Amino acid sequence: MTETALNEAARVSKAWPFEEARKLAKRYPAGKPGGEPVLFETGYGPSGLPHIGTFQEVLRTTFVRRAYEALTGGAPTRLVAFSDDMDGLRKVPDNVPNAALLEANLHKPLSRIPDPFEKGHESFAHHNNTMLREFLDRFGFDYEFVASSDMYNSGKFDDALRQVLRHNQAILDIMLPTLREERRQTYSPILPISPATGRVLQVPVEVVDAEAGTVRFTDEDGSVVEQSALGGMAKLQWKVDWAMRWYALGVDYEMYGKDLTDSGVQSGRIVKVLGGTKPEGLIYELFLDEKGEKISKSKGNGLTIEEWLTYGSEDSLGFYIFPNPKSAKSLHAGVIPRAVDDYWQFRERLAEQDIDKQLGNPVWHLLGVTDPERKGAGDTLPVTYGLLLNLVGVLGAEASADQVWSYLGNYVEDASPDKHPALARLVETALAYNRDFVAPTLAKRAPTANETAALKALDAALATMAPDTPAEDIQTEVYEIGKREEFGFESLRDWFKAQYETLLGSAQGPRMGSFIALYGIPETRALIAEALAR
Known part of the structure; x- marks a missing residue:
């Protein structure tokens, strides 16, 4: 594929990453001026364990990043994975140990709360940040991890914070009309950190000197405190913080969930006040659990x-x-x-x-x-995962990988983990899936009279076949038996369902020809004998 062909196809592709990339290309057709990289950002709140909803944002943003590079012929880009670990802990997550420890540290920045997992990390946030980074690294993402605490504490956000202080009233004018009356009474764009308790405070704040970064507020004990808002002694309200980050880092693209739609609108207005530009972005739908409820980090109800x-x-x-x-x-x-x-x-x-x-x-x-060069394009898996699950299901919850590989030898050339590493990985996952989800639900029923006759016919047909009979030949014979009027099946689907329920213990199953070839003809005849005896 030539770069020209790729570029031309990218310009008209209806794949959503290219549709997103074209929005960004309108802003920077050939990249940013001076060769500066276009900055993609993803945000993460480390108040709970990372879940797939967190991971998907990095992955989807990377899709758009690569699409933009293809569209522009390789314009330079960066991806920042940003952790808002200066946020105060609002409630104790349901799925985290040492609840009493977290309760005692409520409202402190996540990066200043001890690690409840007791894994030796510097803080609760550091533990969760490490988990996220380990997975992103495992998948091979090209990204830069940036922690809010590092930016605030080091003073790297100080210039942007001064800009917020300079425009404090303009930001209030944007935010106050969006709040309930009670919330307006205490709202401030700046959240000072109490010098006495270390908590992030939701209190009115007076800007004393924007250039010096000085603010005044009433602490929890009633004392009036005048201190700097710089160097990690304050953070910003969420929507203001998001806008400040866009401004300070020069973010060009960031997607977010539909639950943050309103935040995106207000933060977009605020970043303009600060002198920046709202990034391009996509508002995506949320992941739901099997009950149709939104996945929550604190509840831990998602995978x-x-x-x-x-x-x-x-x-x-x-x-x-x-x-x-x-x-x-x-x-x-x-x-x-x-x-x-x-x-x-x-x-x-x-x-x-x-x-x-x-x-x-x-x-x-x-x-x-x-795999940027896409060397794996066209690769095949010698056995489907569904078929593998059916095999493991028949072997039972105590099946081992060695047992599975012995059966795979009936179906796969050079059947060994070394020769088929992708299949080896799936053998392990199939064993786990069967143990936890399939085996507890399997229940083989006795065949009906007409099903008994059909199974006997199948057994007789298998008895005439060589052990290495191809799967397609076996499948043809299975079809022919199901078509015979004497067995009374209204459709082939009924015949296959009968085999699944009596031989495998499941309402659904694989192509039986493939399964029999994989499991073995003598072994399948034994399954039929068990069903007939039932």
Whole structure:
């Protein structure tokens, strides 16, 4: 693929990352003046454990970043993952240990609260920031991590803070009309940190000297305090803080969830007051749990990153996240198997597609993150994850990887973890998924009279086949049995469902020809015998 062909295809691609990139390209058709990198930012609040909702923002922003680079012929870019760890802890998360420790430190900056996990980290925020960074590194993201506490404490935000102080009244004029009367009484763009308690205070603040950074306020004990707002002795209200960050860092692109729509409007107005420009961006829909409720870091009701990786792969997670970000997605363990198989189907197709189709293929965008030269395009998985799960399901909750590989030898050439590393990873995840979600639900029923006759016919057919009979030949025989009028199936679907429920213990299943070839003909005949005895 030539760079010209890619550029031309990118200009008209309907894939959402390119639609977003074109908005940014209108601002900087050939990159920023002077060769300065275009800055993409993602934000993260470390008040709870990182979840997939956090990860998706970095991934989706990277999709847009790579699309912009393709669109502009390689204009320089940067991605900053920003942690708002100067925020005060408002409530104790449900899914974090040492609740009493956190309760005693409520309203202090997250970066100044001891680590409740007792893992040796400097603070609660440092623990959660480390977890996020470890996963981003594991996936291979190209990013720069920036912590709010470092920027405030080091004085790197001081110039921008002075600009906020200079325009304190103008910011109040923007924010006060959006607040309830009670909130207006205490609202201030600046949140001083109490010199007595270390808490972030929600109190009225008087700007004494904007150039010096001095403010005056009444502390929790009733004393009037005059101190600097610089160098980590204050932070800003959320919407003001967001705008200040855009201004200080020169952010050009940032997407955010629809729950922050109003914040985006107000922060956009504030950044203009400060002398900056609101970034381009996308408002995305939120992830929902299996009950249709919004995923919350404090509740811990969504899948964690590690949970997905216990049952699926990094690539399948990225694939599931890719489609239309303006549509809500359910995020629970039940979506993982199909995401894995769909990912591999799209990956196999990629190498044979024309460039315009490639740009609409989620795997093109994913490999742009993890494999920039896209050497993995066209790779195949010798066994689908769904089929693997069916095999493990028959073997039972106590099945081992060695057992699975012994059966894979019936179906896969050179069946070994060393020869098939991607499959080896999925064997481990299939064992975990079966143990936790499949095995507890399996219940093999007895066959009905007509199903019994059909199963006997299948057993007789298998008895005539060689052990290495191809899956397609087996599948053809399975079809022919289901079509025979004497067995009384209204449709082939009923025949397959009968096999799934009596042989596998599930309402759904694989292509039986593939399963029998994988599991083995003698072993399948044993399953039939068990069902008939039932």
